[in-house]
Amino acid sequence: MDPTALLRIDLGAIAENWRALAARAAPGAVAGVVKANAYGLGAARVAPALHAAGCRHFFVAHLAEGMALRAALGAGPMIAVLNGFAPGADEEAALMPVLNSLGDVLAHAAAGRSAGRARPALLHLDTGMARLGLDAGEQARLAADHSLLAGLDLLYVMSHLACADEPDHPLNAEQAARFARACARLPKLPRSFANSSGLFLGSDYASDLARPGCALYGINPTPGAANPMRQVVRLEAPILQIRDIPAGASVGYGASFVAARPSRIATIAVGYADGYLRCLSGQGVAAYRDMILPMVGRVSMDLITLDVTDAPGITPGEAVQLIGGAAPSPDDLAARAGTIGYEILTSLGDRYRRDYRAG
Numbered sequence: 001m002d003p004t005a006l007l008r009i010d011l012g013a014i015a016e017n018w019r020a021l022a023a024r025a026a027p028g029a030v031a032g033v034v035k036a037n038a039y040g041l042g043a044a045r046v047a048p049a050l051h052a053a054g055c056r057h058f059f060v061a062h063l064a065e066g067m068a069l070r071a072a073l074g075a076g077p078m079i080a081v082l083n084g085f086a087p088g089a090d091e092e093a094a095l096m097p098v099l100n101s102l103g104d105v106l107a108h109a110a111a112g113r114s115a116g117r118a119r120p121a122l123l124h125l126d127t128g129m130a131r132l133g134l135d136a137g138e139q140a141r142l143a144a145d146h147s148l149l150a151g152l153d154l155l156y157v158m159s160h161l162a163c164a165d166e167p168d169h170p171l172n173a174e175q176a177a178r179f180a181r182a183c184a185r186l187p188k189l190p191r192s193f194a195n196s197s198g199l200f201l202g203s204d205y206a207s208d209l210a211r212p213g214c215a216l217y218g219i220n221p222t223p224g225a226a227n228p229m230r231q232v233v234r235l236e237a238p239i240l241q242i243r244d245i246p247a248g249a250s251v252g253y254g255a256s257f258v259a260a261r262p263s264r265i266a267t268i269a270v271g272y273a274d275g276y277l278r279c280l281s282g283q284g285v286a287a288y289r290d291m292i293l294p295m296v297g298r299v300s301m302d303l304i305t306l307d308v309t310d311a312p313g314i315t316p317g318e319a320v321q322l323i324g325g326a327a328p329s330p331d332d333l334a335a336r337a338g339t340i341g342y343e344i345l346t347s348l349g350d351r352y353r354r355d356y357r358a359g
């Protein structure tokens with residue numbers, strides 16, 4: 001028996017999710033956000049699947065992610081680097097820096113002028129995140145002097161929503177209004193605004209280029225309503241051992257679980273080093289056929305333990321489901337862990353066997 005857990009990633013479901021978002025955003029275009037290794041699922045496999053579905057714009061966070069993505073995708077698609085990079089640092093990879101400050105604008109514009117060739121880039125305006133992007137003062141300076149942009153070939157002006165997953169939050173409309181006002185004071189450019197949840201706020205938010213990430217990977221972009229996206233991820237693992245313990249015996253580190261009855265305990269080779277968060281201790285569950293099996297004891301680095309007392313037929317070597325199918329979705333698991341589905345996905349470790357199902 002191979003005790004290694006199996007992570008199944010459905011590239012067909014990712015492509016279908018992208019197509020559904022593309023239909024929703026039309027006539028605007030829809031990018032694929034594949035930062036952090038496509039939210040942990042493997043950018044080298046996910047991005048070509050998105051490209052085959054029709055996606056021609058990609059966003060990563062880091063320069064190194066962009067370089068690797070260019071190697072995976074070849075020439076052609078736009079690859080924008082959200083955290084930016086110094087002029088020329090992309091070498092031959094033809095990546096698009098996101099310009100996040102007036103300093104970024106001035107540096108890339110100067111490089112473009114001195115090369116005699118305008119530098120393609122995206123301009124990021126902060127409208128309420130206070131994280132990256134030109135702040136209100138920098139936006140005003142640019143509005144007062146468009147010549148600061150000479151030497152740049154701006155493909156899009158973008159902004160990012162802080163509360164798109166809360167449709168009633170007043171900051172959504174406020175950010176849309178600030179973005180519209182700021183764009184009106186700049187040369188006319190295509191706009192990029194909505195993330196996944198933003199695409200569900202109404203047509204004002206989609207813009208010329210939406211930037212969904214999480215929804216592509218099956219995370220619910222409309223928390224509080226049914227998930228409109230297809231599930232993408234399944235994690236299953238075989239049982240390494242099953243042992244009988246008497247009432248009163250404890251399980252795992254800290255003896256945090258004490259059996260109230262004679263129990264059967266199954267051990268699985270998944271732990272917090274695999275992204276099965278330690279705070280799921282006492283909170284996690286697994287699925288076996290149609291049964292839900294409670295996790296007992298602490299999550300350790302490489303192992304977790306399940307109470308299988310009520311699944312009498314279960315034997316070592318049989319697989320249980322940890323994520324997806326009858327087991328919790330990434331969003332459900334996140335709720336149990338006090339976090340968000342994004343963190344569950346991006347934490348998935350690299351020790352799993354990975355099985356990519358094509359579309």
Ligand SMILES: *Cc1c(COP(=O)(O)O)cnc(C)c1O
Pocket residue numbers: 033035082160194195196197211212213214215
């Ligand atoms: C991560 C990110 C996105 C994608 O957000 P989701 O909520 O995953 O759809 C879009 N734009 C920016 C600037 C981001 O950092």
